[in-house]
Amino acid sequence: MTPLDKPLRRAITVAGIEYTLLIDPDxxxxxxxxxxxxxxxxxxELVGDDPSASQEPSAADLPGAG
Known part of the structure; x- marks a missing residue:
């Protein structure tokens, strides 16, 4: 398995809107x-002990929503 030691950027399109996804050690x-x-x-936040943080994000959490 390759360690995540530097930022990884990817372009994605969701519902016709273009986004940049940055995955880094943080x-x-x-x-x-x-x-x-x-x-x-x-x-x-994604895997911690806080049950509210493990909930799936809603559409309101996405940039440009609302």
Missing amino acids: GLRLTQKGRRNGVAKSWK
Whole structure:
């Protein structure tokens, strides 16, 4: 298995909107293409002991929603 020791960027399209997904040792960040702010989650938030953090994100959590 390859360790995640540097950032990995990928372009994805969700519902016709382009996003950049950044995966790094700190966690995940999903940002709408051309924007600066996005949704960020640390690995601890995703797999931690807090039950509310392990819930699936809603559409309202995505950039550009609402």
